[in-house]
Amino acid sequence: MKRALVVIDVQNEYVSGNLPIGYPNVDHSLKNIAAAMDAAAEAGIPVVIIQHAAPEASPIFARGSDGFALHEIVTSRPYDHLVEKTLASSFALTGLADWLATHEIDTLAIVGYMTQNCDESTARDAMDRGFAVEFLSDATGTLAMSNRVGALTAEELHRAVLVVMQSHFASVGTTSEWIDAVRGGASLEKPNIFSSTEAGREAARA
Template sequence: MTASMKRALIVIDVQNEYVTGHLRIEYPAVELSLSHIGQAMDAARAAGIPIVVVQNSAPPGSPIFARGSDGWALHPVVAGRPAEHYVEKTLPSAFAGTDLESWLREQGIDTLTVVGYMTHNCVDSTVKQALHIGFAVEVLDDATGSVPYSNRAGLVSAEMIHRTFMVVLQSRFANVMDTATWLAALAGQPLPERESIYASNQHALQMRARMA
């Protein structure tokens, strides 16, 4: 990591709904991602990186994330650790209808490291909006997670959703890495580089040609 970068760790929607509720994270296994989220928060604290905790809310009576319900509550991995700022949201992006951007600007933050749930919903929305408004973004791919979906458009596993979104984010929107790599970077090791749409496509075509 370079000295010119000023980071914040954005911890998105680590709530009981994703652990013991209706939307239990399946891939990566929720126990694994929770452990990595805790590691990232502890490392950020030790490095002086401010932590922002984001919590999703729905009206009372909603089937998921109803304010005041057990599913709405922050999971103990996050609730038991301190944070510099708290954001309550009602839309997928942590920026939508919140003070997150203004708070980050006030702190001089230029780079966001994102963890939490779900990969394909609130993490993805937050990452893309962050890029659009001028922040550099990192995503820790083993500190996020997905659930399976089935609807009129088809059936897809949690693993396929997660892997696909990580590849797409790495191609343009964020520097995707695992938690161990990020922790090593905090200790002075070089960060891997974010790739490009073109490079990602060319690499895929080359791999396909080699397998033909």
């Protein structure tokens, strides 16, 4: 196994801008992102920073704005590669796949924002490309959503995505569990769609 830590869109927009993370608490997730980056550096795991960019007139992530800027929790730490993206998946229209191939990476650990958008899109894309994926539950986060279809709290949305990730797309674990796995040369529990759906049916019958 050769890991890379992918730090997705840890930008001011999610902390002091127009998309304030609601769950988990943003200070808590930032602390865990920092811990994951520190553990990766200690273990010699490459750290890839992803930065989302939008046109200057955009209300979010406008290139050159404070919201576009990487948060200091990221900029104050070393990293190995920076990728700028304009779509949800970190692979879309970027050179990320080539960089990972060059460095013989086969496992991606995902932290950052938002859980159901760029994090999930990257995780699904990575799995389809043959990578093993790890998704750090307390180093990711999102905010409440409401539209003509319905409404979800930030916690409901975050937890639902974690369940889906662990069912098929990624190994979900806390930052502490991931750091222990890194230091022990171990893997997180692998996803299993059959066991997840079987447990779901049993819970529904209870």
